[in-house]
Amino acid sequence: xxxxxxxRTETMRGALIRAARGLFIEKGYADTATPExxxxxxVTRGALYHHFVDKKALFAAVIADEARKVSEEIESASAASAxxxxxxxxxxxxxxxxxxxxxxxxxxxxxxxxxxxxxxMRELDEEYSEASLKAxxxxxxxxxxxAPDLLDVFTDLLAxxxxxxxxxxxxxxxxxxxxxxxAVLIDGISVK
Amino acid sequence: xxxxxxxRTETMRGALIRAARGLFIEKGYADTATPExxxxxxVTRGALYHHFVDKKALFAAVIADEARKVSEEIESASAASAxxxxxxxxxxxxxxxxxxxxxxxxxxxxxxxxxxxxxxMRELDEEYSEASLKAxxxxxxxxxxxAPDLLDVFTDLLAxxxxxxxxxxxxxxxxxxxxxxxAVLIDGISVK
DNA sequence: TTAACATACATACAGATTGTATGTAAAGGT
DNA sequence: ACCTTTACATACAATCTGTATGTATGTTAA
Numbered sequence: 512x513x514x515x516x517x518x519r520t521e522t523m524r525g526a527l528i529r530a531a532r533g534l535f536i537e538k539g540y541a542d543t544a545t546p547e548x549x550x551x552x553x554v555t556r557g558a559l560y561h562h563f564v565d566k567k568a569l570f571a572a573v574i575a576d577e578a579r580k581v582s583e584e585i586e587s588a589s590a591a592s593a594x595x596x597x598x599x600x601x602x603x604x605x606x607x608x609x610x611x612x613x614x615x616x617x618x619x620x621x622x623x624x625x626x627x628x629x630x631x632m633r634e635l636d637e638e639y640s641e642a643s644l645k646a647x648x649x650x651x652x653x654x655x656x657x658a659p660d661l662l663d664v665f666t667d668l669l670a671x672x673x674x675x676x677x678x679x680x681x682x683x684x685x686x687x688x689x690x691x692x693x694a695v696l697i698d699g700i701s702v703k
Numbered sequence: 704x705x706x707x708x709x710x711r712t713e714t715m716r717g718a719l720i721r722a723a724r725g726l727f728i729e730k731g732y733a734d735t736a737t738p739e740x741x742x743x744x745x746v747t748r749g750a751l752y753h754h755f756v757d758k759k760a761l762f763a764a765v766i767a768d769e770a771r772k773v774s775e776e777i778e779s780a781s782a783a784s785a786x787x788x789x790x791x792x793x794x795x796x797x798x799x800x801x802x803x804x805x806x807x808x809x810x811x812x813x814x815x816x817x818x819x820x821x822x823x824m825r826e827l828d829e830e831y832s833e834a835s836l837k838a839x840x841x842x843x844x845x846x847x848x849x850a851p852d853l854l855d856v857f858t859d860l861l862a863x864x865x866x867x868x869x870x871x872x873x874x875x876x877x878x879x880x881x882x883x884x885x886a887v888l889i890d891g892i893s894v895k
Numbered sequence: 896t897t898a899a900c901a902t903a904c905a906t907a908c909a910g911a912t913t914g915t916a917t918g919t920a921a922a923g924g925t
Numbered sequence: 926a927c928c929t930t931t932a933c934a935t936a937c938a939a940t941c942t943g944t945a946t947g948t949a950t951g952t953t954a955a
Contacts (some may be wrong), residue, residue, distance in 0.1 A: 516951055523903080540819075541733060544941060552918060557905045622927070625817030626733075629870050645846015663886040664876075671867030672860040678821050679859055692856040708922060708931060715932080737910060749934045752914070 524572070525551045532573045536614025540570055540622045559576050567626060574623050575635065581609040582639035589643060596648035599697055600690070602643050603673060607686060608620070610677040620674050641670050655701045665700060672696065716764070717753050724765045728806025731780045732762055732814045758848060759818060766815050767827065773801040773811070775833035781835060787842035791889055792882070794835050795865060802869040812866050833862050847893040858893060864888065 514522075530551035534543040545566055549556050563569040588605035592598035610616055623634045645666040652659045676689040706714075722744035726735040737758055741748050755761040779799035784790035802808050816824045837858040844851045868881040 513951080519903065519951085541818075545943095546941080555905050557943090558903075561902085561904060565943070580754070617875055621821060623818050625731075625813050629813060630874065633874075661884045661887075662881055663754070664871075664880050665887075667867055667871055668864040668884055668888065671863045675859055675863030679856075682825075684820060684856075688856050692853045692860055695853075695857075695892055696860065696888060699894065700887055702891065702894065705922080711922090711932065738912080747934050748913090750932075753931085753933060757914070800917095 512567060519674065523554070523558055525538065526554070527559055527562060527569060528572050530620075532577070532614075535570065535622065537579065537604050540626050547652055548573060561681050563671075570622075570626055571631075574618060574627065574632075577615060577618050578635045578639045581606070581640075584609040584638055585643055595647055596697060596701070599644065599647040599651060600694055603690065603693055606640065606673055607677055607680060611681070616678055616681050624628060629685060636670060641666055643672075644670060651697070651701050657701065669693075669696065715746070715750055719745070719751055719754065719761060720764050720768060723761050723808075724810075725832055727762065727765060727814065728809060731809065732818050733799065746768060753827055762814075762818055763823075766810060766819065766824075769807060769810050770801070770827045770831045773798070773807065774834075776801040777832055784843065787839055787846050788889060788893070791836065791839040791843060792886060794839060795882065796886055798832065798865055799872060799882075803873070808870055808873050812870060831868065833858055836862060836865075843889070843893050861885075 521653045527548065531548045534547055534551060537543075544644070545556055545559055548569070549559050552558075559569065565570065565699070585602055585605045589598060589602045592601045611620070619632075623635075645662065648662055648665055648669070649659060651657075652662065672693065676693065681690060719740065723735070723740045726739055726743060729735075737748055737751055741751050742763070744750075751761065755764065777794055777797045780800070781790055781794045784793045800812070811824075815827075837854065840854055840861070841851060842858055843849075844854065864885065868885065872878045872881060
């Protein structure tokens, strides 16, 4: 069968990313060797190093994919909420659902920051999942007549709290407790 | 000179931990090789692998040291504050000061969780730095007549926010803005 | 259509790294 | 003084990563 180059590239990159994703989740970035990855994908290391400059670049592709999926799931879930408060809390639940997909907390919250740096992860977060939170907070501030001068800071702090909550929930903590506490935090910052 | 074995062990472990700390901060855990570490310490890899089962164990020793120091600095700073609110905010500032020591955010917030796992780091945090925050929150809740049923959860969420703030401040954000926002969060959860 | 080139992938190789095995010297107990 | 244990150094085997090189397949233009 004759396949175009762009098609070959696309399927090969997809296969490598999928195989790498599984192993990175299972054993972590550091303990996953490139021979394992290409074995799982049924190819050789030549393909990997042709499509990615190094192992870290492959990891970055996995992370970017995952961040995009999380963002998409959140946005598709937070369709229409009655109030700004509800929009934020619905978004929070959608975020917890998205991070409940096995391995995502490890990829996005543990290995990602260590391997790619917190700056790179911050950029990804801002580009993807934090956008809707920030929009929600902006509305909330507007509705409660609060000055939005610390909007970015509150977004950052709450995003960090959500991340920690996702980690705790995965470790066995009560999701309901964390959702209640987050609701208290949201209500707390919306008082004038 | 004749030195006892326990004395030799202590100085050697200290030298290895100090050398490793510097390199882990400078280049990260993954990019620091054990030959470099022992070179910096002026010994051989034999000494390292005699005192630590592997590279990760040496890293764990560095992290434990650092977490203890942070905890000590916080406790020595938060001597006596007028109110529970002040105690928490003073503790927050002390935490920011402690994490402003170069490399600590990388050690404790980036490499630590990735290398040792978030469970291990959570245990360290609970044993050390989060204890005073939890005590402060308990007082705050008592003073404002709030039910303390979510005390652990709020402690966790706020600790995560503090960590993110420390990272942001190191990346160049306004420390004052983050302190103001944190004060708002604290005040928000203390309303009945 | 085919010669010329670029892209996709495989194989081979060099350097470096980790952990272990083994050897030696110093300390501790009897 | 002897024997055991601990502290450390050296030597070795098994990886792993990135690069260099080789081959096949796709692309382009005369």
